[in-house]
Amino acid sequence: MYIASSKRYETMQYHRCGNSGLLLPKVSLGLWHNFGDTANFENMRQLCFTAFDNGITHFDLANNYGPEAGSAEKNFGLILKEDLKPYRDELIISTKAGYDMWEGPYGNWGSRKYLLASLDQSLKRLELDYVDIFYHHRMDPDTPLEETMGALATAVQSGKALYVGLSNYNGEQLARATEILDALHCPFVINQNRYSIFDRTIENNGLKETTGRLKKGLITFSPLAQGQLTDRYLQGIPEDSRVKTDGRFLKESALTQERIQQIRELNEIASARGEKLSEMALGWLLRNEEVTSVLIGASKPSQILDNIRAIHSDTFTEEELRRIDEISMG
16 A cells, blocks of 8 residues: 655645645646556556655646546546545646547537536546646637636536636737636636747747736646657667657657757756756746746656756856757757
8 A cells, every 4th residue: 555755745845826825846747648548557656656755746637638538537546546545635636628538519629518528527537526726728719718717617616626727828818818717706826838948939929928927827838848858869769769659749850950959959058057958957947937837747757756856956047048048949
């Protein structure tokens, strides 16, 4: 029987999620990769144990994480039931709905029918009465925003979620959604968006600035650019890389000679700082006052331990920041 480490809160640091009462660990564990039915279940358990033993209290899912869709929730639900149930009140468990989940016109996007039905399905797979955060996974251009936000408010009012979040919205969409959710007195606390040294989209679409202005939390996914910001590809693409074995995420076409050269130059900066490239990349994100937490994926427990070191990343000099921008955006 799993017994959590008595020292689990000694090293992790926690950030307040915007101006809410919710604290999140600086490093959170995402279950987008390696928790589907094609993965090893015992490895999933060890990933969860390593995370929680080191103060990672936040586990992030979505209805369609797999493969197949729904299997990540099902597998994590089994780990909760068999191992983590005594610690439920120490955990933040989030899930989402917004991408294609089931056949027909009601299994996608942002309608009230889809969101509330999907949440019910997620709770069954997780074997939970509620999730801590329920996200709308992407903006729906065809459903009135009032309908989508109203469904999120209903999720809270029904006791099936404690807080709500938005994922993959831009700054303008975030501002409009916030007005609606405020009027509904719905506890909207967090945005989830892609952000890394290699992906600056939220710096350019208003999301980062608006998040800070409205005092909402921000958790960043793909902070290591699907593994590009690690030492994995310094010498090219290894034969056992998931680039070659699993084409769902990072494409081989993305790892051009120019990109590999960028990775090597960034690694030189990290080495001069006495850090791994992954530590520096996560530290680069966490230095932003808007960023509440970075959402890591892992295939083995040692990767979680490596990533946690980023909470102690050294302060960046102006020259380091200038050089990182020059390399990554040049």
